[in-house]
Amino acid sequence: MSTLKKIVLLCLFFLPVVLSGQAKKPILMLFPDDNWMKVNGFSEFKNIDGKERQVNNYSKAFQSSATLTAVTLKFQSIFLDRGFQVINIADEIKRLEAEAANDMSIESKSGDVAEESTRDVFLKRARPDIILEYGWQEIPSGWASSLQLNISAKDAYSMKPVAAVTGIGPSADVAIEYKIDEALTAQLNQYCDQMTNYFADIMENGREIEVAIKVTTGNPFDLETEFNCTEYQLEDELRFILEEYMARHTVKGRFTSRGGSNNGISFNQVRIPMFNDKGRPTDASSFGNELRKWLKAEPFLADARVIPNGLGSVILLIGK
Amino acid sequence: MLRKGILLLVILTFVQCGPSKPDYNYEHTCIGTGENGLNVIKVFSYGKTVAEAIEKSKTNAVHAVLFKGINCAGGRVEPPLAKNDDAEKHRAYFDEFFKTKKYLQYVTLSGDGSVNPKDRIKTDSGKYKVGIGVVVRRDALRKKLEADGIIRSMNAGF
Numbered sequence: 244m245s246t247l248k249k250i251v252l253l254c255l256f257f258l259p260v261v262l263s264g265q266a267k268k269p270i271l272m273l274f275p276d277d278n279w280m281k282v283n284g285f286s287e288f289k290n291i292d293g294k295e296r297q298v299n300n301y302s303k304a305f306q307s308s309a310t311l312t313a314v315t316l317k318f319q320s321i322f323l324d325r326g327f328q329v330i331n332i333a334d335e336i337k338r339l340e341a342e343a344a345n346d347m348s349i350e351s352k353s354g355d356v357a358e359e360s361t362r363d364v365f366l367k368r369a370r371p372d373i374i375l376e377y378g379w380q381e382i383p384s385g386w387a388s389s390l391q392l393n394i395s396a397k398d399a400y401s402m403k404p405v406a407a408v409t410g411i412g413p414s415a416d417v418a419i420e421y422k423i424d425e426a427l428t429a430q431l432n433q434y435c436d437q438m439t440n441y442f443a444d445i446m447e448n449g450r451e452i453e454v455a456i457k458v459t460t461g462n463p464f465d466l467e468t469e470f471n472c473t474e475y476q477l478e479d480e481l482r483f484i485l486e487e488y489m490a491r492h493t494v495k496g497r498f499t500s501r502g503g504s505n506n507g508i509s510f511n512q513v514r515i516p517m518f519n520d521k522g523r524p525t526d527a528s529s530f531g532n533e534l535r536k537w538l539k540a541e542p543f544l545a546d547a548r549v550i551p552n553g554l555g556s557v558i559l560l561i562g563k
Numbered sequence: 564m565l566r567k568g569i570l571l572l573v574i575l576t577f578v579q580c581g582p583s584k585p586d587y588n589y590e591h592t593c594i595g596t597g598e599n600g601l602n603v604i605k606v607f608s609y610g611k612t613v614a615e616a617i618e619k620s621k622t623n624a625v626h627a628v629l630f631k632g633i634n635c636a637g638g639r640v641e642p643p644l645a646k647n648d649d650a651e652k653h654r655a656y657f658d659e660f661f662k663t664k665k666y667l668q669y670v671t672l673s674g675d676g677s678v679n680p681k682d683r684i685k686t687d688s689g690k691y692k693v694g695i696g697v698v699v700r701r702d703a704l705r706k707k708l709e710a711d712g713i714i715r716s717m718n719a720g721f
Contacts, residue, residue: 268721269717325718327718372721411637429639432701433642436642439715439716439717442719442721443720446719
């Protein structure tokens with residue numbers, strides 16, 4: 244085979260790798276924060292499961308506030324420039340409303356449009372890495388007013404804060420869009436620096452999730468039943484074997500066992516790899532599913548069910 | 564004897580006219596928020612002449628954006644682009660960056676470059692301390708360093 248042919252073949256071989264490397268981008272989802280929604284009258288409090296909860300009407304907010312749209316677009320352009328895939332909730336609302344299949348997801352039992360559940364639907368569909376929330380308020384001072392801008396980012400998996408900045412801009416008698424633009428420009432580098440540090444951490448130490456394992460009462464064994472796990476050369480109670488599994492399947496063996504009983508154990512600060520061996524993003528559900536498959540095999544032969552609880556939390560229910 | 568004198572004079576002339584080494588002895592403060600992607604800084608630098616101090620201000624402004632960060636009003640901090648370990652790990656890159664004056668692509672004097680008389684001080688050692696506004700194209704500089712693999716981009720690893 245000629246050298247040229249070899250080179251061409253080599254290029255063709257590596258092309259998909261290069262392309263897939265370029266295609267992956269962290270996903271960022273933008274939401275106006277709860278306080279802004281409340282202050283501007285786009286939310287109401289409803290009694291859900293006996294608790295008073297704030298329910299935000301994002302559709303109404305984007306339809307009514309041109310400033311909100313302008314600010315959201317500004318954020319979108321900033322983070323697109325930084326190499327993120329940005330999901331604008333306004334576009335997502337339109338897409339969701341166009342899909343009749345989602346009607347049942349966005350309608351609450353009373354028939355009202357329950358936007359809080361819309362948010363959950365967004366998160367499940369888009370699987371963002373980061374949720375960015377922002378809000379602002381004008382503080383009057385004499386003839387002019389200054390503007391306080393709050394931006395915060397949360398890990399969509401663990402809901403832990405990733406970055407947060409707040410700042411009050413100088414007092415001026417100009418349109419609010421200018422003030423927001425100025426405040427955003429002023430805070431942006433500090434904010435991006437915090438996010439860069441966070442991403443560096445999860446790339447090195449893995450994504451953080453929570454895993455709970457429960458055993459139903461009718462199951463023939465519980466977490467204190469002893470098994471001989473030849474794979475790990477370990478003969479011990481199931482809960483200790485599960486701890487060994489966690490240690491072997493987490494990044495740098497990082498997790499915290501929160502203890503438990505004979506029919507339940509939970510692990511938090513479980514650091515899972517960002518991507519699986521096929522290069523696809525992992526989440527709590529996929530981690531739980533791997534554990535389910537492992538428990539289905541010898542010596543446990545367990546029937547288990549994976550119950551996802553958001554992107555960053557999963558319950559594995561052993562038994563029927 | 565005369566020949567030795569001439570030789571000494573020539574050497575001294577070259578020492579005087581040659582490029583002065585950056586000493587990074589400067590003070591800096593945030594002037595205000597510029598357009599997106601810019602840092603506008605007031606830098607006080609030292610030089611044997613006013614012109615030399617002004618020229619050093621450009622080097623020092625880029626140095627500040629890269630390694631020191633900028634303190635702004637209200638306790639806000641513009642973080643440095645390069646972390647400590649980046650600076651150590653890529654020392655040769657940064658030495659070359661300043662030596663070959665590549666940094667000049669990312670820095671300009673603010674306004675017409677004139678110095679306010681209050682910001683031009685002759686020190687006891689005979690040097691000038693000059694304060695001048697400098698604009699650093701922070702975003703362009705960041706992108707250059709990210710592309711060269713010197714600093715980590717926000718989406719690195721994804």
